[in-house]
Amino acid sequence: MQTILKKQKISIVPIVLLLPALTLLAVFSIYPVFNAFFLSFYNKQMLAPGKTFIGLGNYIHLFQDAAFMNSLKVTVLYVGGSVLLQFLMGLIIASLLCVKDLKGRAIFRTLIILPYTLSELVVSLIWLRMLDPQSGVINYIISLFGAQPVNWLFHWALPVVILVNVWWGTTFSLLMFESAMQGIPQSLYEAAEVDGASVFQRFIYITLPALKYISLLVLIMITLYTINSFGIIFVLTAGGPVGATNVIGMYMWNNAFQSSDLGLGATISTIIFIVNIVITLIYIRGFGMSTMERRD
Amino acid sequence: MKRLWLGTMLATMFIFTSVLSGCAGAGSQSGNGAKGTEISAIVQDRWAPYVKKAVSIWNSEHPKQKVNLNMLVVGYPQLYQKLTTSAAGGNTPDFSLIDSVWVTEFAKNGYLQPLDSIDPSWVKNDYDKDFYPALIKGDSYQGHPYAIHTQTDMVLLWYRKDWFKNEGLQPPKTWQDLTSDAKYFAQKNIEKKYGNTQGIAFQAGVKAGETTTSQILPFLWSNGADVLKNGQVVLNSKNTIQSMQMLNNLVKDGSAPADVTTYDWNTSLQLFAKGKTAISVGGSYEKASIQQESGWSDAQFKQKVGFVPVPAGPNGKPSTQSGGMDYVIYKSSQNQKLDLSILKLITGPKLMKDFLVETQQNSPRISVTKSFDPKKQWFLKETGNYLYNAETRPSSPVYSKVSTQLQNMIEDSVSGNTSAGTAVSNAASAISQVTGLKEKSSK
Incomplete structure (x- = not known):
């Protein structure tokens, strides 16, 4: 073994140092994924001792369940709306913050970052109060213009939860884009300016190509996070009204922990895992395989 | 190089050992004292002081059989x-x-010890005689009692007694009364008069x-409908559909x-406490919250608020549902007799009454309800009478x-x-599927 390592000039120290992290990763990330996949072929109730093998029973049940199909539809709308808006808003605000000689940049940046310093739960509770049909500040503001109070979480449930998610999550894409923009050499913009390129042309031909890799990262991260999390929906609507905001994460939580059906919960989480992998691959493919090449 | 190796390995082992020992330390408590038997319990915050009190009483009365509580x-x-x-x-x-609706689930899966197997004479002479029959039924599985109610509550219809009196209306006794009263208080001129925004919540x-x-x-029961009966799913009935249609009509007619x-879960009580609705479907456990939210004293509450069980539908009688929290003993316990002795103290008339008066909850014991002061604990005494006809959620x-x-x-x-018919039919099929019970339709 030592000879092989010597021959290949591989140091054992990094492997040993990585071992604790890899062990934790294996125990807390890789094992649960395989365990969930394995459990998805069983009927396993939380309290009932033992489990029964039912093959694809859970998968068949899910795809015959109208509530699950509805949750897929709602998830597409929620994730699509949230990701698109977070990505665009992050890009636009980052571009504005990078404008040369902008006064009050630090104040703007702090204000925009502020929501992200709050936990998802706190953000949700704040919005719940603001959206209250009886005593919420939003209805108070619209009433100043003569409008009737609106129950936002009833009539506009899905758009509202998307907006709250965007309000909270845009900061992440903004930070990523802003830091990437600051890494673009100023000389490129100066040269383009000398050549007569407009602001728009500089953005299209210099900024956007330079953001290609970070865009891929931002898209993957916000998409996966939005699919997997449901904290905002849990607090604001709990999936209602009548399933209008019942995203797949909420549906999984209800089945696994409200109805104590661990087998079904594991099946849904396996489906979410596969969807995550597929979406990541689509993004990578969409950005061109060169993205995967090593950048030296 | 060898030293570096050794150092790295030792550091890794040290970190792992520290993490693992830290985890173990967080989970266990040094409750097992030199003397006495350790008893472990999981309870909710409001109940905890009374468990401690019971253990302290036990220890003072039994100095040779002390209990160390690990709670x-x-x-x-x-x-x-x-x-x-x-x-x-x-x-x-x-x-x-444990919540009383979870008892069957835990009992069926073999986690709980039937109480009559621990102390049959106590079950016969105290439990069976003093606890309300509806609660005993809900706490039993396959003919054996598995849980002891520590408090109970019931579903009620709160109404603004002062508004009803002003308008010359009587509290609702039937669905017809309920719908007409709700509609009455949803009229624009009446809303303007009292400042409410809806008739019912x-x-x-x-x-x-x-x-x-x-x-x-209770809206199903008050119309002669039910969910499960005699080992069958009986939800899909004309009476259930009627109940759902009645609720839908309350929305359709603007009440x-x-x-x-x-x-x-608490929106109705908040609307009621803020004077935004004339009637609210709620629970007896909401009294303290309504008072807190509205700022009404007990006397003001008595003057402004009335309560009745859910009114009778065309095919039933007034109904209420009782629930509450229970204590259970686990099969794995090595000290079941001792556990029950402690629970007998906690759910005994003395400590139970103290707890109920403090928390404004109804008594699961008939004797405790009877012992409530008609002036000071008028609400608990009056509502206690509803418990004789209460029903419990499907077991x-x-x-x-x-x-x-x-x-x-x-x-x-x-x-x-x-439509109500489709919703009821879908729910009945789904319940039949999850319970494995046969569906019986009586439409």
Whole structure:
């Protein structure tokens, strides 16, 4: 073994140092994924001792369940709306913050970052109060213009939860884009300016190509996070009204922990895992395989 | 190089050992003293002082058989999770607090010890004689009692007694009264007079979770409908559909807003306390919250607020649902007799009454209800009478799944997402599927 390592000039120290992290990763990330996949072929109730093998029973049940199909539809709308808006808003605000000689940049940046310093739960509770049909500040503001109070979480449930998610999550894409923009050499913009390129042309031909890799990262991260999390929906609507905001994460939580059906919960989480992998691959493919090449 | 190797390995082992020993330390407590028997329990915060009090009484009365209490206190939202994960992990406490609707699930799966196997004479002479029959029925599985109620509550219809009196109206006794009263108070000129925004408020969606199920079930019973009966799913009936249609009509005729399906578990009580509704479907456990929210003293509450059970439908009689929290003893406990001795103290008339007066909850013991002071504890005494005719939620080992289907049925019917008939039929099929019980339709 030592000879092989010597021959290949591989140091054992990094492997040993990585071992604790890899062990934790294996125990807390890789094992649960395989365990969930394995459990998805069983009927396993939380309290009932033992489990029964039912093959694809859970998968068949899910795809015959109208509530699950509805949750897929709602998830597409929620994730699509949230990701698109977070990505665009992050890009636009980052571009504005990078404008040369902008006064009050630090104040703007702090204000925009502020929501992200709050936990998802706190953000949700704040919005719940603001959206209250009886005593919420939003209805108070619209009433100043003569409008009737609106129950936002009833009539506009899905758009509202998307907006709250965007309000909270845009900061992440903004930070990523802003830091990437600051890494673009100023000389490129100066040269383009000398050549007569407009602001728009500089953005299209210099900024956007330079953001290609970070865009891929931002898209993957916000998409996966939005699919997997449901904290905002849990607090604001709990999936209602009548399933209008019942995203797949909420549906999984209800089945696994409200109805104590661990087998079904594991099946849904396996489906979410596969969807995550597929979406990541689509993004990578969409950005061109060169993205995967090593950048030296 | 060798030294570096050795150092790295030792550091890795040290970190791992520290983490593992830290984990072990966090989970266990040094409750096992030099003397006495350690008893472990999982309870909720409001109950914890009374468990401690009971143990302290026991220890002073039995100095040679002392108990060391190892108690984990959790909030209600975490309780089910904590108990199910403890049970699934084979790590149940000696006894715990449990919601009465979970008893069948835990008993069926073999986690609980029947009380009559521990002390049959106490069950015969105290438990069977002093606890309300409806509660004993709900706490039993296959003819054996598994749980002791520590308090109880019931579904009620709160109404503004002062407004009804002003308008010359009587409290609702039938659905017809209820719908006409709700509609009356939803009229624009009446709303202007009292400042309310709706005639009636009730939770009717999945967002309110179990509150929706527990508060709407009496509307089925009050019309002669039920969910499970004699080992069959009997939900799909003309009477259930009528109940759902009645609730939907309250929305259609403007007595209640369409967004009742988005109400949280306590929205109705808040609307009632703020004077925004004339009638609210709620529970006896809400009295303290209504007073707190409205700032009414007990005398003001008595003057302004009235309460009745859910009125009778065309095919039934007035109805209410009783629930509450129970104590159970786990099969894995090595000290079942001792556990029951402690629980007898906690649920005995003395400590129980102190607890109920402090928390404004109803008594599961008939003798304690009778002992309430008619002036000071008038509310507990009056509502206690409803418990003789109370019903309990369906007893099922998969109750949570049954409840989810009922919530969907209520939300779909009230919102008009589907017709009442379709919603009821869908729920009945789903409940039949999850319970494995045969469906009986009587439409």
